[in-house]
Amino acid sequence: MDIDLLKKKAAAHGDVTHEEIARRAGIDRSAVTRVFAGTVPTLANTTALAWAYDIKLDELVPRARDKVEVPA
Template sequence: MLRLDTELLKEKANAKGDTTHDQIARRAGIDRSVVTRVFMGNIPTLVNVTAIAWAYEISLDDLVPKVEAKVGVPA
């Protein structure tokens, strides 16, 4: 299952003084609703993921970590 590492995003955002979804959205240049959906578990478009990653200097590999699927176990 594909998920963003929202804990890492929170950590990086807090380090820059961004504590609200609105502040994160403004720094990344994306809509606040995208950030809200990210924290609800939705995956945004590649453009928005990239904007978030660049805004907080997070590699895409770290922001979207690989999750090994277990055979026979639904994700």
Template sequence: MLRLDTDLVKNKAHGQGDVTHEDIAIRAGIDRSSVTRFFAGTVPTLPTVTALAWAYGIKLDDLVLKAATTVPPQVTA
């Protein structure tokens, strides 16, 4: 499942003086409920992710959390 760095968005938003979901929504040009769902952990639509990234100067690559790399167990015969 896609995981996004909500802390990064929150930190960038606070740095710009945007402290409420409404502030963030206005700057990004999206609905407040989309912001609320984003911070609640719901996977947003691509337009929502893009709007948030552009609003705060975040690269999409930085917004998407990398999955933990796991090494498959070795099979012994």
């Protein structure tokens, strides 16, 4: 998940705390905390975050090959 994009979009809406992000997305604060800690969220939570901040899913969740280095 593109955490930097999520933080940027949340801040643009005035949401800077995990609680504010969770409230806007309609999900549990602990789920937001886990996302920011690097845990892969459920599809439902990913979708809720994307909808809350008007982010396309393919922008919020880039393809793994775009973000992960593959050993040669």
